Amino acid sequence: SRALGEFAKRHPRVEVTVRYAHSDSQVRALAAGELDLAVVFEWEGSSGGEVLMHDPTVWVTSTLHRMHEDRPVPIALYSRNGWCRDFAIKSLQQRGLDYRVAYTSDTNGGLTLAVTSGLAIAPISRSNIPPDCRELTAADGFGDIDSSNVVLHRNPLATGEAIDGMENAIRDAFMLTRQVAPAA
Structure with missing residues (x-):
């Protein structure tokens, strides 16, 4: 903009x-x-x-909710198949994290809504992490999804x-x- x-x-x-x-x-x-x-x-x-x-894609959680601590971890993903969805799932599988798809959306705005509402964590580009949210890092058991x-x-x-x-x-x-x- x-x-x-x-x-x-x-x-x-x-x-x-x-x-x-x-x-x-x-x-x-x-x-x-x-x-x-x-x-x-x-x-x-x-x-x-x-x-x-x-601008890597990273897992994002709300600072007001601790959804990333739930098991299986609730995740939000793009509705359609594609590289972002595939890489996101692969990143969880590589870390041995159980997950469930709790929310799907066709847009980044929908994923952001899922995170800010405390419904799920979501793959979002680092530059687009919304206010009151944070990146989930290796210290949290997560990490970058892609490069x-x-x-x-x-x-x-x-x-x-x-x-x-x-x-x-x-x-x-x-x-x-x-x-x-x-x-x-």
Whole structure:
């Protein structure tokens, strides 16, 4: 949102359309020429995009609830199958933790709601840990789920001052985020 606000100030006459979706659909839309820029999560190798930030997915719990101490531990997961869901389950299995899927959602907002309500712990990117929540670390018996990066992709056919401006605003916003982020 910081990037969008800065861009709007610098380019008030440019109409921006934002598409909020899963990373895989964003990459497909970019390849189809439907998007000029895409900011996505990637967890394996380099796709040729520009890495804006290392942002691993971690287990998150509410500071007001102690759901991570329950056995089986109640977890919230994305409804659809995908790498995040698979990696989350694998991380629990590797640590020998019994779990039950207590909540599913199609969105990160839904996972956040499950955590803040004390219904479950959830896999959330470190940069998106909500207020009154905390990361579950190795000291808690958990740890990082994956080693994700936030990556900027640009359609090679997309040109122009406005696109350059948005690309720079995104880059600047992530640079600021990295400067103010707490050390992991």
